Amino acid sequence: MQEPLGTLVGLLADSIGIADVSLKLLICALGAIGLGIGFHLRERWFAPYSSAFGWVLLGLFLYLQSPHYVEISDPILVLMTASALPVGIALGVWEVRNWEDIPEALVWFRGCVVWAVVPYYVVYSIPLLNMAVVHATAWNTEIMLEFAGLGGYQMGPMMVDLLHGGAVPVSEWQGNRWIMAEPLGENGFFVPLEHSDGTVVSVSFILACSGLQSMIVFVGAIVALGRVDWGRRLRALMIAIPTIHVLNVFRNAGIVWLTDNYTDWTFLGMGMFEFAHSYAAKFASLFAMFLMALALFDLLPELHANIMRMLRPVMKSLGLESTERSST
Numbered sequence: 657m658q659e660p661l662g663t664l665v666g667l668l669a670d671s672i673g674i675a676d677v678s679l680k681l682l683i684c685a686l687g688a689i690g691l692g693i694g695f696h697l698r699e700r701w702f703a704p705y706s707s708a709f710g711w712v713l714l715g716l717f718l719y720l721q722s723p724h725y726v727e728i729s730d731p732i733l734v735l736m737t738a739s740a741l742p743v744g745i746a747l748g749v750w751e752v753r754n755w756e757d758i759p760e761a762l763v764w765f766r767g768c769v770v771w772a773v774v775p776y777y778v779v780y781s782i783p784l785l786n787m788a789v790v791h792a793t794a795w796n797t798e799i800m801l802e803f804a805g806l807g808g809y810q811m812g813p814m815m816v817d818l819l820h821g822g823a824v825p826v827s828e829w830q831g832n833r834w835i836m837a838e839p840l841g842e843n844g845f846f847v848p849l850e851h852s853d854g855t856v857v858s859v860s861f862i863l864a865c866s867g868l869q870s871m872i873v874f875v876g877a878i879v880a881l882g883r884v885d886w887g888r889r890l891r892a893l894m895i896a897i898p899t900i901h902v903l904n905v906f907r908n909a910g911i912v913w914l915t916d917n918y919t920d921w922t923f924l925g926m927g928m929f930e931f932a933h934s935y936a937a938k939f940a941s942l943f944a945m946f947l948m949a950l951a952l953f954d955l956l957p958e959l960h961a962n963i964m965r966m967l968r969p970v971m972k973s974l975g976l977e978s979t980e981r982s983s984t
Contacts (some may be wrong), residue, residue, distance in 0.1 A: 657691065659722070659723050661716070661719065661741075662676075662720055662723055663721065665679055665683075665720060665944065667706040667784055669957075670831075671701070675819065675838075675839040677819070677840075678839055678968075680717055680720055680778075681781075682719040683704035683713050683716060683717045684713070684714065684773065684777065684791050685777065686710075686713050686771055686819065687709075687710045687711070687712075687714035687715075687716075687717060687773075687775045688714065688769075688777065689710070690706045690707060690708075690709040690710025690711075690713060691707055691710035691711070691714070691766045691767075691769055691773075692710075692770045692774075692926040693706040693707075693710075694707030694710060694763075694766045695707075695763065695767040695770055696767075696878070697815075698758070698763050698890075702970070703758075704745055704751040704752055704754070704755035704758060705751070705752065705755070707748075707749070707751045707766050708747075708748035708749070708751040710747045710753050710766075711745070711747040711748040711751065712741075712744050712745055713744075714740075714744055714769065714773070714792075715740045715741040715742070715743060715744020715747075716740075716741055716744065717740075717745075717815065718736075718740035718741070719737060719738060719740050719744075719867065720949045721733075721737045722734055722737040722738040725737060726936070729926075729930060729934060730736075730933075730934045730938070731934070731935075732934070732935075732938045732939075732942075733882075733938075741952055746755075747762075747765075750762065752788065757782070759965060760962070760963070760965075761962040761963075761965035761966050762880075762966070763770050764962045765966055766874040766880075767876070767880030767882065768877045768878070768880040769876060769881070770880075771872075771875060771876040772872040772873055772875060772876030772877075773872075773876075775868075775870065775872050775875060776868060776872050778955040779868065780836070780844075780863065780903070780933075781835065781836045781955045782834060782835065782836070783797060783831065783832065783833050783834070783836060783845065784833050784834065784843050785812055786804060786824065786836075786844065786863055787845045789863060789866050789868060790814070790845050790846065790861055790863055790865075790866065791811075791814060791845055792866075793810050793861050793865050793866040793867075793904075794812070794847040794849075794861040795811060795909075796809065796860065796901075796905045797849075797908040797909050797912060798811055798849070798906055799949045800905050800906065800908075800909040801818030801909050801912060801913065805808075806908065806913045807913070807916070808851060808852030808908065809849055809851060809852065809912070810849075810850050810851070811847055811848075811849065811850070812847060812850050812856070813825045813827070813847075813848075814825070814830070814845060815844075815845070815847070815860075816829045816840060816844075816845055816846075816936070817841030817842060817843035817844055817845075817846060817928065818840065818841050819839050819840055819841050819842055820841075822840070822876060823841070823843075823846075825943045826845070833851065834970035839953075843860065843862050844862060844863060845862070845863070846860045846861060846862045847860060847861045848860045849861070849912060850900040855915050857912065857915075857927070858916070859905075859911065859912050859915055859916070859929065861908070864906075865908055866904070867900055867901060867903075867904030867952060867967075868942065868946060869897070870885065870900050870904070871897050871900050871901070873945070874892075874896040874897070874900070874952075875893065875896075875897070877959060878892045878893055878896070878959070879893075879955065881905070881956065881958050881959060881960065881962075884956060884958055885887065888955060888956060889927060889956075891955060892952050892955050892956055892959075895951070896948060896952065897953065899948060900945075900948070900969075903943075903944055906942065907937050907940070907953065909914035910931055910937070911932045913935060914928050914929075914936045915927075915928050915932065949963075
């Protein structure tokens with residue numbers, strides 16, 4: 657049985673003559689525009705309604721990605737994407753109910769999401785940028801593997817995963833290099849990794865391997881702190897982005913080495929790649945991001961205050977908020 661909202665989006669895309677991937681990206685763009693209006697024109701009467709519209713659309717966009725993560729057996733991202741739509745609706749309701757006195761933390765969260773979505777959307781939508789990030793990710797991982805003495809590896813040619821199956825080298829791809837004018841397959845642009853003798857390793861690098869998603873979460877959260885001077889914001893960015901990049905290179909190198917050297921290892925029916933990529937690396941990444949946030953709270957206490965204010969309704973519903981806090 658197919659997921660009903662995904663089926664509906666697919667039928668709508670067919671009726672207007674575009675690929676469903678393109679319609680999903682349009683939904684994402686419209687959601688970001690709605691939140692962008694709400695953040696940058698926060699004093700206007702329509703800002704909460706524009707933001708509510710944006711929350712629902714972005715929640716829908718993320719929700720529509722959940723079947724893909726079900727297919728590749730990534731439980732953490734299944735949970736995160738499947739919960740995005742109800743969370744988006746809840747945030748939209750919160751916006752409208754508080755339209756006369758919007759909490760500052762909610763305004764910050766609008767900007768946080770906008771300035772996280774926009775950079776990723778730009779990189780994804782411009783093939784040259786997309787390929788540059790993928791190439792840099794593969795190259796950095798190759799250098800790390802060589803430096804650590806974990807084997808001889810080399811990068812294969814940049815490939816393009818076509819929408820209707822198959823892959824071709826970028827040199828043979830006839831698509832526009834400056835704007836993503838046609839939808840691609842699941843892997844988009846990717847770089848296969850090879851042993852130094854030319855034999856193929858069963859790991860390729862795509863945009864999702866770059867750590868860009870983790871970086872833009874912190875970029876959005878920091879840039880949206882409009883009441884904080886740019887000096888402190890820039891210092892926080894200089895701490896967060898390089899650290900995430902280095903940790904991501906270690907993550908990628910570890911996944912490649914484990915997958916390449918433990919080809920017959922299984923655990924509860926999972927191969928090494930699935931276990932390392934979907935479970936071990938995900939939990940390690942989330943823990944590292946948690947530690948990163950704790951480190952930044954000392955430099956940006958406003959960030960901590962906004963996060964705690966956003967979590968307060970959840971904590972209150974779970975009975976975790978202190979009596980003293982509840983009475984203020």
